[in-house]
Amino acid sequence: EFVPLEMHKVRVVQKLNLLPVEERVKSIEGAGCNTFLLQNKDVFLDMLTDSGTNAMSDQQVAAMSVADDAYAGSASYEKLYNTIVDILGTEYFLPVHQGRAAEHIISQAFVTKDGVVPMNFHFTTTKAHIEYAGGSIDELFTDEALKIKSNHPFKGNMDIDKLKAKIATVGKENVPYVRMEAGTNLIGGQPFSIANMREVREVCDTNDLLIVLDISLIAENIYFIKTREEEFKDADIKTIIRAMCDLADVIYFSGRKVSCTRGGGIATKSKEHYLRMRDMVPLFEGFLTYGGMSVREIEAMAVGLQEILDMNMISQSPQFIKYLVDDLDAAGIPVVTPAGGLGAHLDAKQFLPHVPQLEYSAGALAVALYIISGIRGMERGTISMDRDADGNDVASEVELLRLAMPRRVFTLSQVKYVADRVKWLYKNRDLVGGLEFYDEPKVLRFFVGRLKPN
Numbered sequence: 132e133f134v135p136l137e138m139h140k141v142r143v144v145q146k147l148n149l150l151p152v153e154e155r156v157k158s159i160e161g162a163g164c165n166t167f168l169l170q171n172k173d174v175f176l177d178m179l180t181d182s183g184t185n186a187m188s189d190q191q192v193a194a195m196s197v198a199d200d201a202y203a204g205s206a207s208y209e210k211l212y213n214t215i216v217d218i219l220g221t222e223y224f225l226p227v228h229q230g231r232a233a234e235h236i237i238s239q240a241f242v243t244k245d246g247v248v249p250m251n252f253h254f255t256t257t258k259a260h261i262e263y264a265g266g267s268i269d270e271l272f273t274d275e276a277l278k279i280k281s282n283h284p285f286k287g288n289m290d291i292d293k294l295k296a297k298i299a300t301v302g303k304e305n306v307p308y309v310r311m312e313a314g315t316n317l318i319g320g321q322p323f324s325i326a327n328m329r330e331v332r333e334v335c336d337t338n339d340l341l342i343v344l345d346i347s348l349i350a351e352n353i354y355f356i357k358t359r360e361e362e363f364k365d366a367d368i369k370t371i372i373r374a375m376c377d378l379a380d381v382i383y384f385s386g387r388k389v390s391c392t393r394g395g396g397i398a399t400k401s402k403e404h405y406l407r408m409r410d411m412v413p414l415f416e417g418f419l420t421y422g423g424m425s426v427r428e429i430e431a432m433a434v435g436l437q438e439i440l441d442m443n444m445i446s447q448s449p450q451f452i453k454y455l456v457d458d459l460d461a462a463g464i465p466v467v468t469p470a471g472g473l474g475a476h477l478d479a480k481q482f483l484p485h486v487p488q489l490e491y492s493a494g495a496l497a498v499a500l501y502i503i504s505g506i507r508g509m510e511r512g513t514i515s516m517d518r519d520a521d522g523n524d525v526a527s528e529v530e531l532l533r534l535a536m537p538r539r540v541f542t543l544s545q546v547k548y549v550a551d552r553v554k555w556l557y558k559n560r561d562l563v564g565g566l567e568f569y570d571e572p573k574v575l576r577f578f579v580g581r582l583k584p585n
């Protein structure tokens with residue numbers, strides 16, 4: 132049996148509460164059956180997201196205390212800039228307040244009206260920003276991507292034939308750029324290979340197209356390249372990061388994931404692309420040397436980016452996720468395999484076959500798991516899709532409950548508790564029924580929409 136080992140020790144702790152089950156029922160009712168609306172004090176293990184909830188290292192906290200406060204020209208920014216140049220190999224950098232702010236700026240700069248952005252898979256805020264800028268997305272994943280049970284090492288790969296065909300049909304002049312997402316979030320934190328990205332690059336070169344690369348989940352994608360892609364098994368982490376980033380024209384990230392902090396950024400080698408985006412930073416984010424981040428976050432980000440060069444750091448979250456996924460899989464529970472890099476993803480369609488997708492089975496599973504355990508997961512299914520232009524609900528391609536694994540936060544016994552509770556719920560799944568909206572926002576409804584049992 133594979134057992135992960137914590138390669139760090141705990142020196143600052145936060146006390147947890149485990150409410151009695153009756154209070155958890157009241158709490159989730161008050162939250163409109165939406166785990167985003169729960170109060171964190173009512174949550175035992177917060178597996179909503181790995182975004183901004185990661186443990187920081189002692190080195191990061193130390194750096195925060197020497198941050199150089201300045202509106203303009205802060206030495207902390209200089210440190211971050213040098214780190215970006217060193218690790219990503221780009222020349223220009225634009226700081227932003229978080230990942231979606233980068234998506235906003237990139238979409239406003241590059242997406243044309245009615246332009247189509249091909250990608251390996253969408254992320255919620257990515258899609259929303261591309262559509263907000265007047266374009267649309269097209270997901271060109273491989274046949275393997277949406278299979279729940281798989282042993283494919285790179286489910287995040289782009290289907291190259293589909294990419295060529297798509298460019299031919301819509302015309303390259305209608306493709307603002309091609310987007311690749313490292314550690315493809317919504318299909319279960321699944322990686323793409325460097326071999327695949329090289330092929331994407333070739334197609335883009337032939338058609339004179341840009342590649343925009345989302346590296347919010349790069350640490351885990353790199354871990355999987357090192358452990359699964361033969362060519363890179365002896366390569367050091369920086370070499371692999373460079374191999375990936377060199378293939379992109381514009382790179383962006385959410386610092387909430389990749390550096391265990393807050394904030395985000397856009398990096399590029401091209402002065403032309405940089406200038407196309409630059410003026411939006413002071414307009415929407417803040418001056419060019421902070422972009423909406425505090426100098427303390429900037430210091431911690433610089434250190435956090437350095438730390439992803441350490442295999443003992445980036446292997447932690449994939450190994451704890453693998454432990455949980457393998458344990459659930461062995462118990463016959465429908466969970467996305469192979470284990471990815473963000474969390475464990477339960478397949479609600481198979482977990483709750485008696486709840487129709489349009490009654491939001493993944494949302495219902497999130498509510499049930501919270502009630503029986505105090506664990507907060509995140510619905511990544513039909514609730515996370517917005518309605519189409521005619522107001523119809525759109526059944527999501529995959530109907531998942533995500534149990535995110537914040538980096539270096541939970542111990543192995545906490546992970547075992549999660550496995551135990553999910554197994555109990557699977558045995559008692561007939562208790563779970565569907566949901567319906569009673570308060571439904573038009574855009575990104577999953578964040579604040581409210582539902583009730585139907």
Ligand code: F0G
Pocket residue numbers: 179180181182229230231232254256257312316345347348384385386387394395
């Ligand atoms: N891109 C990817 C791949 C992401 O996973 C996220 C955020 C973003 C962009 C947007 O970044 O939140 O800093 O604005 N993912 C979080 C999650 C929210 O929970 O998966 P942000």
